[in-house]
Amino acid sequence: MNKVLQSLQPLSESDLRNNLVLGQYTESEVRGQFLPSYRNEPGVAADSRTETYVALKMFINNWRWNGVPFYVRSGKRLPTRVTEVVIHFKRTPHPVFGQNAPENKLIIRIQPDEGILMSFGLKEPGAGFKAKEVSMNFHYASLEQIKMLTAYERLLLDALNGDATLFARTDAVEACWKFVQPILDFKQDPQSLYGYACGTWGPKESDDLLRRDGREWRFPCKNLTNTDYCEL
Numbered sequence: 331m332n333k334v335l336q337s338l339q340p341l342s343e344s345d346l347r348n349n350l351v352l353g354q355y356t357e358s359e360v361r362g363q364f365l366p367s368y369r370n371e372p373g374v375a376a377d378s379r380t381e382t383y384v385a386l387k388m389f390i391n392n393w394r395w396n397g398v399p400f401y402v403r404s405g406k407r408l409p410t411r412v413t414e415v416v417i418h419f420k421r422t423p424h425p426v427f428g429q430n431a432p433e434n435k436l437i438i439r440i441q442p443d444e445g446i447l448m449s450f451g452l453k454e455p456g457a458g459f460k461a462k463e464v465s466m467n468f469h470y471a472s473l474e475q476i477k478m479l480t481a482y483e484r485l486l487l488d489a490l491n492g493d494a495t496l497f498a499r500t501d502a503v504e505a506c507w508k509f510v511q512p513i514l515d516f517k518q519d520p521q522s523l524y525g526y527a528c529g530t531w532g533p534k535e536s537d538d539l540l541r542r543d544g545r546e547w548r549f550p551c552k553n554l555t556n557t558d559y560c561e562l
Contacts, residue, residue, distance in 0.1 A: 341509070349539065350516070352384055354368050355382050356525045360529035408532070411442070413441050419435065444470040
């Protein structure tokens with residue numbers, strides 16, 4: 331992990347202008363409840379430029395990931411709380427089912443509903459070469475005989491046992507700060523902050539960031555109609 335962090339491609343002025351989206355949530359009504367903007371939260375200055383959302387396109391300069399784009403986003407006041415990693419497999423040069431066939435994806439859900447989902451294109455029965463998206467999944471919740479520890483329970487237990495495997499080393503923390511510092515400096519630019527309504531997945535500019543590359547963010551929740559719980 332330390333080697334990967336130290337291989338992060340430094341963000342240039344062009345990267346900050348074109349591959350970074352910073353946002354701050356604005357007021358809106360979600361499920362009949364009025365939610366104030368960040369600047370109207372208690373203790374927050376009326377002209378605060380503190381970001382509550384970030385989306386970033388980044389690269390890792392090593393032999394394994396050279397030229398592969400990584401898209402990262404995180405924010406507050408989104409529709410729900412969810413953490414996952416989505417791996418998009420590269421399309422073949424000559425796809426049998428056409429350029430619009432579903433992409434093969436591997437989704438690693440960290441929280442909630444921890445598990446793994448494999449999404450891929452399957453040929454529809456009958457004549458022709460049309461594929462539709464199907465999936466296979468695994469949920470840790472199905473292992474009823476195993477008690478899942480929460481993140482803090484695991485870390486506290488490891489600390490008591492003297493196991494530092496999941497703890498960050500000093501050089502890893504320094505590498506992270508070195509990568510992030512240009513973003514902290516850039517956010518002082520008055521044009522760098524975009525608004526987004528509470529209960530949405532972020533500013534439209536974050537969608538534009540992926541759309542330029544012919545991609546889009548994955549909608550992470552199987553069902554989010556009447557609950558905040560995000561099913562894989």
